[in-house]
Amino acid sequence: GAVVSQHPSWVICKSGTSVKIECRSLDFQATTMFWYRQFPKQSLMLMATSNEGSKATYEQGVEKDKFLINHASLTLSTLTVTSAHPEDSSFYICSARRGLAGGGYEQYFGPGTRLTVT
Amino acid sequence: AQSVAQPEDQVNVAEGNPLTVKCTYSVSGNPYLFWYVQYPNRGLQFLLKYITGDNLVKGSYGFEAEFNKSQTSFHLKKPSALVSDSALYFCAVRSQGGGGFKTIFGAGTRLFVKA
Numbered sequence: 001g002a003v004v005s006q007h008p009s010w011v012i013c014k015s016g017t018s019v020k021i022e023c024r025s026l027d028f029q030a031t032t033m034f035w036y037r038q039f040p041k042q043s044l045m046l047m048a049t050s051n052e053g054s055k056a057t058y059e060q061g062v063e064k065d066k067f068l069i070n071h072a073s074l075t076l077s078t079l080t081v082t083s084a085h086p087e088d089s090s091f092y093i094c095s096a097r098r099g100l101a102g103g104g105y106e107q108y109f110g111p112g113t114r115l116t117v118t
Numbered sequence: 119a120q121s122v123a124q125p126e127d128q129v130n131v132a133e134g135n136p137l138t139v140k141c142t143y144s145v146s147g148n149p150y151l152f153w154y155v156q157y158p159n160r161g162l163q164f165l166l167k168y169i170t171g172d173n174l175v176k177g178s179y180g181f182e183a184e185f186n187k188s189q190t191s192f193h194l195k196k197p198s199a200l201v202s203d204s205a206l207y208f209c210a211v212r213s214q215g216g217g218g219f220k221t222i223f224g225a226g227t228r229l230f231v232k233a
Contacts (some may be wrong), residue, residue: 004161015206036162042225043225044154044162044208044210044223045221045222045223046210046212046220046223048223052120057218058218059218059219059220059221060215060218060220061220061221070202090175093162095162095164100141106164107163107164108163108164109161109162109163112161112163
């Protein structure tokens, strides 16, 4: 089956620094990838939709300059949390969408990245 | 304001019995509705979605959901539960507001299926 990986699986950084999270589709090409954030009480939030070769589309209320998304190739999207603060600590999940031959698509999720900002 | 509610933190059902995981929403305009599942020690998986058309949507693993506009609900159902269905289920709603699209997830419902 299709596999989506994330790196790193967990990261600790100091307040004010930036951290980059990678999302890769390992065995398929994904023109569209999504970034989610999972809050401590389990609720998920879609942050942005990442399209290969173009600017990401951010959901309402998500700071574009804070969460930089780059989708440079059909298998890689990155999320950079700039000038991280403790309130950015969260579980970040990416997913990749694969088109199906008969139409429609399937969506596959990565295992997530735990970010802790101290 | 846009919102989605999963009124039950936990649902318990016996194997072989039908199951229902509830979801209600509040949006302005036409919603896109989704169900996702998170199995223990595994990542999130997409189950099904409603965009338009037939109110009854069939998805993965034998699950289905019915869009009910008058009741603003999108309950997830399965005719016969399996122990392997035990997992955390999330409902999500996506709609367009003044500032663009926004997708909100419910808090999740944990399903326990007993053998």
